[in-house]
Each structure stands twice: as structure tokens, then as C-alpha cells.
């Protein structure tokens with residue numbers, strides 16, 4: 300049996316808004332094996348981004364155990380979780396967050412540990428070649444298409460070969476054709492280097508490209524409680540939120 304990259308047990312996350320505690324996630328048990336490539340699906344507001352924030356250590360669970368790459372995130376403080384994220388997680392968002400005054404290569408170079416200039420440049424050339432941007436790496440983000448900018452953001456997330464790659468709607472701002480190309484590329488690069496990939500998407504067509512798919516309702520029992528309340532009797536939903 301393969302090792303687990305992600306192990307969640309009894310994880311709860313609430314948000315407090317205007318003195319009211321809103322239960323957002325209760326995940327009794329969820330494991331993802333190392334090297335798995337998984338599309339996480341679900342309606343807007345169902346907690347998909349919150350799951351990624353917990354897995355990366357940006358947020359801390361209120362209760363439960365959360366191990367990623369054998370690291371017990373529930374036992375770490377914020378500074379320790381930040382260090383964990385730098386070493387173990389590549390994060391890709393819908394908006395690429397590239398620095399506009401730096402070239403594509405310089406944006407990625409920020410992620411590299413200190414080293415000889417020639418070696419860093421060779422590594423960058425190899426990576427930009429792999430994503431089809433060998434001739435664009437010295438261009439500014441504003442001179443690149445949205446798909447090219449997202450490919451740059453993918454290089455930035457993957458160049459450190461993190462064991463876990465988290466992607467939140469990574470193709471959400473791309474047109475249909477570019478979205479499929481970029482998602483295929485992300486899947487291929489993660490497979491090549493053995494990184495576990497969890498990608499949030501709304502798009503069923505793109506989710507079909509993944510070896511595995513899961514609806515967030517299958518792991519989050521808060522959502523199941525909300526949606527059954529919504530279907531049967533709308534006022535119950537308010538009570539469920541306040542419980």
C-alpha cells in the first residue's frame with residue numbers, strides 16, 4: 300500500500316462572523332496517498348479553498364489531527380507552519396500573482412535557494428523549456444498571455460519539487476482551450492516529479508482529466524447537513540449554522 304501524503308482525522312474549522320460561529324468544515328476522516336492527483340469539486344462556498352488553506356498550513360484547524368507529508372500541522376505554531384509550507388507545498392492560485400516589474404524568470408528565481416548564477420540560469424532554462432516558454436522567460440508578465448503567465452506560476456510552484464502541490468481554480472481565468480492545456484501540463488509535471496496534486500475546480504470537463512475526483516460533500520459533513528436542510532426546509536439551515 301502507498302504512503303499517505305494527507306491524513307485528516309476529526310478536523311473541524313469554524314469562522315466567527317459578527318459574534319456568530321459558523322461551522323464550515325467537519326472532516327471525520329480523509330486520506331490522500333502520496334503521488335495521487337485529485338480534483339476537488341463542489342459548489343461555491345462549500346469550503347474547498349478552506350481545505351487547501353488547512354493543508355498548506357495557512358489556516359489552523361480548530362480541532363482534529365492534520366498530517367501532511369508526515370508533519371503534524373495541528374501541533375505547529377504559525378511560524379512553524381510557514382516554514383513547513385516553504386519546504387513542502389507548491390501553491391497555485393487562479394490569479395497568478397506575478398510581480399509585474401520582474402521578468403518571468405526573475406519571478407521564479409525568487410523561489411530558488413542561493414546558488415551559482417550559471418546553475419540557477421540553467422535550471423530556469425530547463426523548466427521554462429518544459430512548459431514551452433523557453434523564448435519568453437525574459438519577458439515581463441504584462442508581455443505574456445494569461446495562459447503563459449499561469450505556466451510561469453506553475454514553474455514557480457513546482458521548481459522546488461514540493462511533495463504536495465495545491466491548486467485553487469488554477470485555470471479559472473483562462474479560456475477553455477488554454478485551461479485544458481494548462482491543466483494537462485500541471486498533471487504531467489506533477490506525475491513526472493511524483494508530487495501529490497490536489498486541485499480545486501468547478502469544471503467537470505477538466506476534472507475528468509484527473510486520475511481521481513472527489514466532491515467535497517463526500518468528506519465534509521457540515522456541507523451534507525446544510526444541503527439536506529436546504530432541500531427539506533430552508534429555515535433549518537439557519538439553525539444548523541447557529542448550532
Ligand SMILES: Nc1ncnc2c1ncn2[C@@H]1O[C@H](COP(=O)(O)OP(=O)(O)OP(=O)(O)O)[C@@H](O)[C@H]1O
Nearest residue numbers: 314315316323341342343344345346347348349350
Ligand atoms: N475568513 C473568513 N471569515 C469568515 N467566513 C469565511 C472566511 N473564509 C471563508 N469563509 C466562509 O467559509 C465558507 C467556505 O469558503 P471557501 O472559500 O472555502 O469556499 P469555496 O468552496 O472555496 O468557494 P468558491 O468556490 O466560491 O471559491 C464560505 O461560506 C465563506 O463565506
